[in-house]
Amino acid sequence: EDQVTQSPEALRLQEGESSSLNCSYTVSGLRGLFWYRQDPGKGPEFLFTLYSAGEEKEKERLKATLTKKESFLHITAPKPEDSATYLCAVLDRGSTLGRLYFGRGTQLTVWP
């Protein structure tokens, strides 16, 4: 059973059109939730860590929020350079040190 589900699988936005990506998780206890950005042919690039419900983090046009069941990555007025796959990963309290469970990602395309 998938522990991390991301939606939508793909999202196309026009430049400036704000939207949100969703990451829902089912773990026995959340130790941390991580958002990464991955460009084609590259490794995931760390964006945010969230540890408890109600927490929010911001970086430029991105804002990540966390509830007890899901996280959202809000993209405000996106630009073409924001095009990438966004991955969500969770660290389960029951997992061994450093074992991240990833979703399949949301492929974001921002067109001019």
Add this chain to the structure above:
Amino acid sequence: DAGVTQSPTHLIKTRGQHVTLRCSPISGHKSVSWYQQVLGQGPQFIFQYYEKEERGRGNFPDRFSARQFPNYSSELNVNALLLGDSALYLCASSPGQIHQPQHFGDGTRLSIL
């Protein structure tokens, strides 16, 4: 500062061969993890090492093995390669505290013919 470096960047092997992938963590990071990413999917956990000891293993067969050296660099070995082993192999490092994020290299693209 240099990020996580992996070598080689690309590799082509045939079924039955073995392969060794290498990873150098960010300076000062003592924890190294290996992940396999198949096209269109998220990374899947293979191993985690901390202070040269294995701390975690994912659901991968015994053909997969790894080790960490005194300088905290790491190797991933895969024996008896199968077509299904074709993937991007990612290495991630972190200082070691569980709440600290893992930082990834750009991976080794392994293709099995």
